[in-house]
Amino acid sequence: xxxxxxxxxxxxxxxxxxxxxxxxxxxxxxxxxxxxxxxxxxxxxxxxxxxxxxxxxxxxxxxxxxxxxxxxxxxxxxxxxxxxxxxxxxxxxxxxxxxxxxxxxxxxxxxxxxxxxxxxxxxxxxxxxxxxxxxxxxxxxxxxxxxxxxxxxxxxxxxxxxxxxxxxxxxxxxxxxxxxxxxxxxxxxxxxxxxx
Numbered sequence: 001x002x003x004x005x006x007x008x009x010x011x012x013x014x015x016x017x018x019x020x021x022x023x024x025x026x027x028x029x030x031x032x033x034x035x036x037x038x039x040x041x042x043x044x045x046x047x048x049x050x051x052x053x054x055x056x057x058x059x060x061x062x063x064x065x066x067x068x069x070x071x072x073x074x075x076x077x078x079x080x081x082x083x084x085x086x087x088x089x090x091x092x093x094x095x096x097x098x099x100x101x102x103x104x105x106x107x108x109x110x111x112x113x114x115x116x117x118x119x120x121x122x123x124x125x126x127x128x129x130x131x132x133x134x135x136x137x138x139x140x141x142x143x144x145x146x147x148x149x150x151x152x153x154x155x156x157x158x159x160x161x162x163x164x165x166x167x168x169x170x171x172x173x174x175x176x177x178x179x180x181x182x183x184x185x186x187x188x189x190x191x192x193x194x195x196x
Contacts (some may be wrong), residue, residue: 010110011024013169016166017176031171035100036056041144041182043185044080044160044185044186044187045104045186045188046076046077046158046160046186046187046188047077047078047188048074048075048078048156048158048188048189048190048192049075049076050072050073050074050075050077050156050181050190051073052059052072052117053072053192055190055191055192055193056191056192056193057192057193058151058192058193058194058195059072059143059144059192059193059194060110060184061142061152063143063144064143064144064145064194065142065143065144065145066145066196067108068118068143069116069141069143070117070119070143071103071117071118071119071141071143072117072156073114073115073116073142074114074118074156074158074190075087075113075115076113076114076188077113077188078113079110079160079184079185079186080160080166080185081191082162082185083110083160083161083162083185083186084110084161084162084163084164085097085106085107085108085109085110085161085163085164086105086106086108086109086110086112086158086159086160086161087104087105087106087108087158087159087176087180088103088104088105088106088108088115088156088157088158088159088164089101089103089104089156089157089159089173089176090102090103090104090141090154090155090156090157091154091155091173092144092146092152092153092154092155093153093155094150094151094153095107095146095152096147096153097156101134101135101173102135102136102141102143102144102154103131103134103140103141103156104132104133104134104141104171104172104173104176105119105129105130105131105132106127106129106130106131106132106165106167106176106179107128107129107130107164107165107166107167107173108127109127109128110160112127119140119141120140120180121138121139121140121141122140123140123169123170124169128164130167130168130169130170130171131170132167132169132170132172132173132175132176133170133171134173136171139169139170144194145196146194146195146196147196148150148196149195149196150195151193151194151195152193152194153191153192153193154191154192154193154194155189155190155191156189156190156191156192157187157188157189158187158188158189159173159180159186159187160183160185160186160187161183161184161185162183163183164184165179165180165183167179
């Protein structure tokens with residue numbers, strides 16, 4: 001067995017140190033750099049409100065396929081600074097075929113603080129607001145219409161974004177999710193139930 005000189009021993013020690021240094025630096029940075037700087041979504045919240053139903057309660061028939069099938073009135077609190085637009089997704093995770101999309105709205109200007117009841121189903125609206133294609137293959141809102149049986153939950157999720165998405169009108173959920181990735185500053189949520 002060869003005996004290492006003092007300089008060779010020092011060289012081996014330095015090689016070992018530099019072998020573990022890069023992973024150690026990555027771990028330290030992950031602990032001290034804020035999440036938003038690392039490109040992860042921020043966790044701020046916006047309070048989303050409605051006068052159309054009690055959050056967590058049952059949605060009146062007016063907002064479903066059993067009656068007028070109009071969209072609920074919504075309002076929200078001030079978003080964080082840097083917000084450029086809002087987006088909205090309503091879906092039913094209890095649908096037999098998997099999560100079913102009922103409503104997509106995007107490129108809502110940052111100055112908006114509400115949406116009226118019975119929003120038009122147009123794919124393009126004033127101020128550049130757009131609506132996507134839901135899983136009924138219609139643009140705009142299509143309310144709860146579950147099969148008969150147990151109640152389904154309907155989630156309305158609202159997002160403050162740091163950019164204008166500039167998706168075309170009538171985009172699908174997958175396109176909206178992809179476009180929002182990395183741009184969410186804050187979000188809010190409402191849930192209502194409906195049973196036929």
